[in-house]
Amino acid sequence: MPAFPRAELDDMVGYWLAENEKCEQNGDWRPLAELYTADATYGWNIGPQQDFMAVGRDEIRDLAFGQEMEGLEGWTYPYQRVLVDDRQGEVIGLWKQIADARRPDGTPYEVVGIGGSWFRYAGDRRWDWQRDFFDFGNVSALYLDMIKADALSAGMRARIQKATSGKPLPGFYQQGQAPVPIW
Template sequence: MAFDRAEMDEMVERWLQANRDAEKAGDWRPLAEFYAEDATYGWNYGPNDDFMAVGRDEIRDFAIGYEMDGLDGWTYPYQSWVIDEKSGDMIGFWKQMYDGKRPDGTQYGLEGIQGSWFKYGGNFQFVWQRDFFDYGNVIALFMEMMKNGDLSEGMKGRMDRVANAKEPLPGWYPLGKTPVPFW
């Protein structure tokens, strides 16, 4: 199924503005309206775990709710997009940046390549999203921030929640065991 390129370009602009609004508000939950009712959203959490939200409610509550809680002060500015109107594939490359500074004055930010691969379904909605980022670099950055005493209270709470979980957190699955395949 082919899509109108102008519509897909408009989708990107709507998505970018909604992301900027969410970053300012510190609440990404309103982005859920960009997903089809039965959409899926997933990513890998290193060598042992995957994350998958199934349906708009789980996307809102888990992927862009629970998983983003505590990330106040973080932004995800998109750097570039690749769009294929024939397949509906949209890949947005972003950076994960924190508004705090290192002792040397440089801004904290995730190294490596980060991005999201979306499947567009028409009507200004995604039918799935898969994020990719270097989890090792995430851990290294958070450890650096912890060492420097620059973790926000929200970040500390988020890290404690993961470290002290007695059972899998919502949307977390053993590697390769998500309810919906990644590809």
């Protein structure tokens, strides 16, 4: 893993955070795919049986930032901390997941716990790979709370319906079967 000047990594992190905010405001994260190398990979684990993996910039755009963000328009993912390792060219960003819907007491629906992204930098304002981590149990619990409170947007209802249809979705693999390992 190559080392990069700290100033270059700090510049990339600042650029990444600004682009994330633009995408949140527009409700479309697909433009972020341009910040990955053509052969980058982006994946995460979905509990004990399943992984998600997008391979290449097109899949990152269409699957990770397209399919997997459908229904989450209006949600925000504010970064709480960013840790930079310039010796290995890696970055870890810790974020929250906050829904656009509010509870009866006025507070937003929010995934409890810590979510994060682990990136490896490739230079030239591009990530080589990204791995996300979050507590799937807390995500599921939040979705269930929102369903019970009838607090889901139409897009979120469509997302859940698609995910529970029984039809396989692109990018999802039995654990350990993805074309690129999580580790």
